[in-house]
Amino acid sequence: MRPTRDNLTLMIRSPIVCSSVLMATLAAPLTSQQPAAPQERDFLSRIRRLTVDGRRAGEGYWSPDGQRIVFQSEREPGNPFYQIYVLDLLTGDTKRISPGLGKTTCAFFRPGTDEIAFASTHADPKSKQFQEEELAFRASGKERRYSWDYDPEMDIYAYSERAGALKRLTTARGYDAEGSYSPDGRWIAFSSMRDAYNRPLDDTGKKMLEENPSYFAEIYIMRADGSGQRRLTNVAGYDGGPFFTPDGTRIVWRRFDEQGLIADIWTMKLDGTEQKQITDFGSMSWAPYMHPSGQYIIFSSNKFGFENFELFLVDAQGTKEPVRVTNSDGFDGLPVPSPDGKTLAWTSSRSGGAAGQLFLAQWNHEKALEAIRNAPARTKK
Amino acid sequence: MNSRLIRVASVTAIAWASIAVGHALQGPRATSNTRTHVETLASPRLDGRLAGSDGERLASDYIVSELRRIGARPLPGHGDYLIPFEFTAGTRDGGTSITVSGLRPAARTFAARSDVQALSFSDNADVTSSLVFAGYGIVVPESQDFGYDSYAGLDVKDKIVLVLRYFPEDADTKTKQMLARYADLRYKALAARQRGAKAMLVVTGPRSPNAGETIPMSFDTALAGSGIVAASVSGTVANAMFAVLLGRTLEATQRELDSGNPHVAGFAFPDDVTMTVHAAVVREKQTGHNIVAYLPATGSTDGVVKPWVALGAHYDHLGRGTGGNSLAQKGEAGQAHVGADDNASGSAAVLAAAAVLAGQPRRRNVLLSWWSGEELGLLGSSAFVATPPVAIDQIAAYFNFDMVGRMQDNKLTIQAVGTSASWARFIEQANVVAGFDLLLQQDPYQPTDVASFNLAGVPCLNFFTGTHVDYHRPTDTADKINYEDLDRIVTFAVSIVRRVEDANEAPQFVKVDQQVQPGGGRAAVRLFTGTIPDYSTEAKGLLLSGVIGGGPAEQAGLQKGDVIVEIAGQSITNIYDYTYALEVLKVGVPAKVVYMRNGQRRETMLTPAARR
Numbered sequence: 001m002r003p004t005r006d007n008l009t010l011m012i013r014s015p016i017v018c019s020s021v022l023m024a025t026l027a028a029p030l031t032s033q034q035p036a037a038p039q040e041r042d043f044l045s046r047i048r049r050l051t052v053d054g055r056r057a058g059e060g061y062w063s064p065d066g067q068r069i070v071f072q073s074e075r076e077p078g079n080p081f082y083q084i085y086v087l088d089l090l091t092g093d094t095k096r097i098s099p100g101l102g103k104t105t106c107a108f109f110r111p112g113t114d115e116i117a118f119a120s121t122h123a124d125p126k127s128k129q130f131q132e133e134e135l136a137f138r139a140s141g142k143e144r145r146y147s148w149d150y151d152p153e154m155d156i157y158a159y160s161e162r163a164g165a166l167k168r169l170t171t172a173r174g175y176d177a178e179g180s181y182s183p184d185g186r187w188i189a190f191s192s193m194r195d196a197y198n199r200p201l202d203d204t205g206k207k208m209l210e211e212n213p214s215y216f217a218e219i220y221i222m223r224a225d226g227s228g229q230r231r232l233t234n235v236a237g238y239d240g241g242p243f244f245t246p247d248g249t250r251i252v253w254r255r256f257d258e259q260g261l262i263a264d265i266w267t268m269k270l271d272g273t274e275q276k277q278i279t280d281f282g283s284m285s286w287a288p289y290m291h292p293s294g295q296y297i298i299f300s301s302n303k304f305g306f307e308n309f310e311l312f313l314v315d316a317q318g319t320k321e322p323v324r325v326t327n328s329d330g331f332d333g334l335p336v337p338s339p340d341g342k343t344l345a346w347t348s349s350r351s352g353g354a355a356g357q358l359f360l361a362q363w364n365h366e367k368a369l370e371a372i373r374n375a376p377a378r379t380k381k
Numbered sequence: 382m383n384s385r386l387i388r389v390a391s392v393t394a395i396a397w398a399s400i401a402v403g404h405a406l407q408g409p410r411a412t413s414n415t416r417t418h419v420e421t422l423a424s425p426r427l428d429g430r431l432a433g434s435d436g437e438r439l440a441s442d443y444i445v446s447e448l449r450r451i452g453a454r455p456l457p458g459h460g461d462y463l464i465p466f467e468f469t470a471g472t473r474d475g476g477t478s479i480t481v482s483g484l485r486p487a488a489r490t491f492a493a494r495s496d497v498q499a500l501s502f503s504d505n506a507d508v509t510s511s512l513v514f515a516g517y518g519i520v521v522p523e524s525q526d527f528g529y530d531s532y533a534g535l536d537v538k539d540k541i542v543l544v545l546r547y548f549p550e551d552a553d554t555k556t557k558q559m560l561a562r563y564a565d566l567r568y569k570a571l572a573a574r575q576r577g578a579k580a581m582l583v584v585t586g587p588r589s590p591n592a593g594e595t596i597p598m599s600f601d602t603a604l605a606g607s608g609i610v611a612a613s614v615s616g617t618v619a620n621a622m623f624a625v626l627l628g629r630t631l632e633a634t635q636r637e638l639d640s641g642n643p644h645v646a647g648f649a650f651p652d653d654v655t656m657t658v659h660a661a662v663v664r665e666k667q668t669g670h671n672i673v674a675y676l677p678a679t680g681s682t683d684g685v686v687k688p689w690v691a692l693g694a695h696y697d698h699l700g701r702g703t704g705g706n707s708l709a710q711k712g713e714a715g716q717a718h719v720g721a722d723d724n725a726s727g728s729a730a731v732l733a734a735a736a737v738l739a740g741q742p743r744r745r746n747v748l749l750s751w752w753s754g755e756e757l758g759l760l761g762s763s764a765f766v767a768t769p770p771v772a773i774d775q776i777a778a779y780f781n782f783d784m785v786g787r788m789q790d791n792k793l794t795i796q797a798v799g800t801s802a803s804w805a806r807f808i809e810q811a812n813v814v815a816g817f818d819l820l821l822q823q824d825p826y827q828p829t830d831v832a833s834f835n836l837a838g839v840p841c842l843n844f845f846t847g848t849h850v851d852y853h854r855p856t857d858t859a860d861k862i863n864y865e866d867l868d869r870i871v872t873f874a875v876s877i878v879r880r881v882e883d884a885n886e887a888p889q890f891v892k893v894d895q896q897v898q899p900g901g902g903r904a905a906v907r908l909f910t911g912t913i914p915d916y917s918t919e920a921k922g923l924l925l926s927g928v929i930g931g932g933p934a935e936q937a938g939l940q941k942g943d944v945i946v947e948i949a950g951q952s953i954t955n956i957y958d959y960t961y962a963l964e965v966l967k968v969g970v971p972a973k974v975v976y977m978r979n980g981q982r983r984e985t986m987l988t989p990a991a992r993r
């Protein structure tokens with residue numbers, strides 16, 4: 001899966017992070033060196049909140065015609081976990097397309113078809129039990145940070161809207177999720193932790209699997225029917241959140257370091273060659289998505305405050321320093337431009353509370369290009 | 382009816398006619414009349430639409446004429462759209478006096494208002510008894526685990542208690558913050574009554590602001606008697622009483638108490654000093670008028686659960702602002718507070734929504750209401766739910782509009798969302814099409830009529846576009862209304878109303894627990910800072926939607942958009958923190974304020990002024 005804010009929050013709260021780093025980051029002056037830096041309202045106008053129902057919602061991805069959005073939300077009665085919903089932007093109607101049982105995440109429309117892929121644990125016979133345990137825990141009034149547990153029973157499915165049927169695409173032991181289709185609908189790039197299960201682990205590896213399973217996550221590709229699964233990355237640390245570029249020639253994703261603290265944006269060809277680092281931002285930069293123009297990537301980073309994720313822009317080649325887009329309290333992440341490039345969907349906690357909801361805003365493409373032109377060249381570290 | 386009123390009425394009617402004609406000339410595209418509604422209701426001729434005034438009558442005339450045009454009817458069994466209710470329009474002292482016997486050389490009677498004045502919530506009665514001094518008269522509830530009880534060890538049963546106003550002046554900040562919450566005069570009166578006292582007298586100590594002065598009677602409409610005689614006395618009176626006690630002065634006694642030490646005890650005056658309190662509060666009664674109409678269901682309501690939905694807005698405002706809720710600046714005082722946003726905008730929204738709903742099929746009856754007396758304490762809506770002309774449990778939902786004319790940046794606040802689990806779904810669905818940047822607040826205990834319906838167990842929502850610098854000032858005028866977005870709000874609300882109206886089931890009511898409000902609250906705040914908090918945003922810190930011109934905040938360089946994060950070393954994360962922090966500041970003593978502006982942390986010094 002592409003991490004939601006919740007599992008990132010969990011990560012940044014892990015004991016490795018010392019609070020003094022947090023304070024130092026927060027105290028740093030944010031805008032002193034660039035007085036004429038563009039403001040949030042230069043990029044985003046007519047901000048609107050898209051989801052209201054349920055504890056949290058996020059990861060909204062557009063249908064190819066731009067009239068619907070598929071997203072995940074905790075709103076199913078009796079199930080405390082995310083389920084997948086399709087929202088019609090013309091009528092406001094929302095329909096659940098996932099089984100309703102277990103956990104799900106990371107949906108994506110398959111272009112040219114009636115299929116929507118997402119990851120789900122519903123095949124796990126323990127799903128109902130986990131739901132009840134979580135509900136009982138919440139009912140007890142205890143507070144715990146929601147945690148994404150990289151459920152090893154998570155597998156990728158394709159749902160046919162016409163048939164109302166699910167087809168299972170992955171079966172490997174280990175978390176398989178974060179799938180997205182190529183623009184021609186023939187391929188799925190995804191993230192998998194199968195590498196933790198398909199070979200004997202030494203003691204260090206076993207400990208890692210217990211404490212930080214995402215360490216084993218790598219990017220894979222398969223055909224839309226699930227055949228021909230192939231591994232593309234081979235570097236320690238969480239590789240995840242892959243999306244195809246609009247021309248279908250490359251994959252953009254984020255790569256964490258081994259400690260899971262620093263992440264940067266990368267691109268590569270579909271066969272895993274020509275891996276290229278786009279950002280060197282010294283922070284947790286993730287959830288990259290390329291604008292349909294192919295000219296730049298929008299992503300999220302905590303550059304300006306350890307828990308303050310904001311949206312940024314970077315040119316597709318990574319020659320410039322990233323440009324800040326949002327400037328709001330709380331979380332802004334998981335940006336996804338509409339197919340026509342004129343609207344941005346993203347997940348934000350800007351309207352208060354800890355949990356994110358989906359937002360839409362008009363996207364100023366010209367301003368984005370101008371800001372990238374004016375950005376300083378990327379400094380090599 | 383007097384002749385002046387007739388003349389004003391006819392002039393206004395002509396004005397309405399001409400405006401309406403002008404509007405009609407714009408052709409069929411001009412579907413919304415919200416501008417006409419607001420301009421008419423916020424016309425200076427209506428003189429601020431004070432409840433019970435001629436202005437209220439003129440406003441109701443206009444709304445009723447619009448109801449006739451729309452085709453809405455008076456409620457079944459009512460010949461008229463107006464439903465009157467009686468309320469207390471004001472209080473004044475009707476001759477309160479105190480006689481102290483046992484004083485040397487002789488008994489003395491105090492009857493001047495500068496010496497004794499009833500508190501507005503006092504019972505009217507004569508009480509004679511001996512006297513007990515009970516310090517600051519503050520009792521912190523045991524649940525707070527704080528251990529402060531001015532009555533510890535005192536027997537005040539059937540006695541008259543004398544207490545100091547405010548809270549200990551020299552206590553540390555934490556103690557002050559705690560005690561200030563329970564220092565409101567009503568709270569002190571309640572504490573005295575619960576311990577059996579017959580009367581409570583309050584003196585403003587020599588070491589406090591407004592030292593020695595009696596407390597001006599506040600405009601207090603909500604409650605009549607509070608079950609105890611309560612009055613303030615001057616320093617002169619208190620000193621005369623202390624004079625009988627060898628070796629004690631009020632000042633020295635206050636000084637001892639001012640450390641906040643919970644073990645400094647009160648004491649009884651000698652038994653031979655008795656006192657008679659004659660308390661007389663005159664409460665002036667007036668009549669306000671709710672306007673209530675309905676659009677009947679277009680089919681049979683048989684089998685429809687709770688066959689009513691209700692929309693409402695208060696149409697009254699502050700008149701000329703003499704009642705105490707005005708924020709008029711110097712130079713504006715006494716002018717008509719025309720209340721374009723508050724709440725001609727909401728009144729217009731209900732009219733516009735009614736016009737739309739009138740043209741559509743309806744499975745439920747739509748109740749349309751315009752409340753009076755909101756600004757005086759939700760009087761009209763409270764009267765409605767107390768003696769409802771339509772059974773309250775037959776109302777599926779209530780939608781309130783209060784200040785919906787100042788939308789900025791597409792931001793719309795919806796309050797009372799916690800009153801039904803259905804709201805999130807309805808709001809989400811409607812907003813996908815409407816496209817607002819929504820801020821949702823679960824809390825239904827809002828300072829507007831939605832609170833009355835929440836207390837009556839009706840699922841409800843309030844629409845709100847936020848406070849602004851013109852709030853409760855004569856400058857809240859019709860030209861500043863954002864009509865385009867007001868119309869969008871109407872369309873959005875109508876789509877939610879229609880979803881409720883069309884459903885078989887009614888939304889389930891959820892009782893939201895009231896946030897524990899400090900006993901002190903706003904009444905205990907005796908400072909004026911000139912800040913206008915933005916209640917619609919849940920920013921970390923206190924976002925200012927403006928500052929009062931010439932006030933301390935403006936003088937300190939604060940401005941709209943600043944976020945206060947610290948005052949006098951107290952970190953501020955919300956409006957409550959802010960209120961508590963204010964309580965421990967001192968009049969005339971500069972306090973450091975830390976605030977964020979454009980992401981930068983800044984500091985300034987703010988010198989609070991006194992609030993009388």
Ligand SMILES: [Zn+2]
Pocket residue numbers: 723756853
């Ligand atoms: Zn008001």
